[in-house]
Amino acid sequence: MSQQLPPGVVQRVFIYPARDGFFACLYPIKGIFYFIKHPFLYPLLRARLLPAFLLSAFVLLNLFFWTYLPQVAFLAIFHRTGSAWVNGTFLVLGEGAAIVALLFEAFLVDESQVDVFDSVLVHKGFEGLVREYRPVSAEGNNPVQRLGKPTRSSVYGPFSLRQILEFIILLPLNLIPYVGVPLFVMLTGYRAGPLQHWRYFKLRGFDKEQRNAFVKRRRWQYTWYGTVYLLLQLVPPLSMLFLLTAAVSSALWAADLETQRRQQEVRIAQNPDYTDDPAGGRAV
Structure with a gap:
């Protein structure tokens, strides 16, 4: 006789994770539309637009000219059909995105990403979180103008040697015809997703153990989010724009997580027997 699964197991194991992963992977797209609809963010892009475009063009043109x-x-040795051209294109675009992101995030854009992230949180009504790291004025025509200078070290995403090494180790996946590129993007997204919430973890005051536990409960959500984020970074003319809209998307997700957390804290206060995860267990 076949055993029947207990009620709710299918939902918890399959349906809910699939639903939450789907909602999470929509955030990078939401970030683009939010950026377009809120002009107060435009000055943060204009200051970086020309150097971003020149740097991106220089890196990609050289990579395609010398290495494509x-x-x-080399890929044609392992590919029997024209898939070597497709995998080679994604391979060079991935290499270019990694080089540009390292250079640009390290020297030009990280401060802008912090400002974008904090501005969105202020606009969504969570200036209390931001005040832990910088003053937020009650005056000002928009959230960007209300932000003061950071009073503590503020980093949007940390330099991750582990992420770079994993990127290099996973590059041979592109040798696999057809499935190699999707596997490469998804596995690198596994690491990239949580790093996009580094600023949120700092604002929440998480230590390493709390951060790891928070990510573990949302591992698939962060993986799908990171996969879409990396795919956007492979769009050559717009990759730098998408670095800033990524900060918008991660702030939108953080705001939704905060809304969930505070709603659940209210329910716990009203009902002490309530045992759900007070940090918010799913994307919205």
């Missing part, structure tokens, strides 16, 4: 054909020729 040799890499396609």
Whole structure:
């Protein structure tokens, strides 16, 4: 006789994780539309637009000129059809995105990403979180103008040697025809997703143990979010714009998580027997 699964197991194991992953992977798209609809964010882009475009164009043009054909020729050893050209394109775009992100985030854009993230949280009504790291004025025509200078060290995303090493180790996946590129993007997204919430973890005051526990409960959500984020970084003319809209999307997700957390804290206060995760267990 076949055993029947207990009620709710299918929902908890399959349906809810799939639903939450789907909602999480929509945040990078939401970030783009939110950025477009809120002009107060535009000055944060204009200051970086020209150097971003020149840097991106310089890196990609050189990579395609010097490395594209040799890499396609090497991939053709393992690919029997024209898929070597497709995998080679994604391989070079991935290399370019990694180089540009490292250079640009390290020297030009990290401060802008912090300002974008904090501005969105202020606009969504969570200035209390932001005040832990910088003053937020009651005056000002928009959230960007209300932000003061950071009073504590403020980093949007930390430099991750582990992420770089994993990126290099996973590059050979592109040798696999057809499925290699999706696997490469998804596995690198596994690491990239949680790093996009580094600023949120700092504002919440999480230590390493709390941060890891928070991410573990949302591992698939962060993986799908990171996968879409990396795919957007492979769009050559717009990759720098998407670095800023990524900060918007991560702030929107953080705001939704905060809303859930506070709603659940109210329910716990009203009903001491309530045992749900007070940090908010799913994306919205």
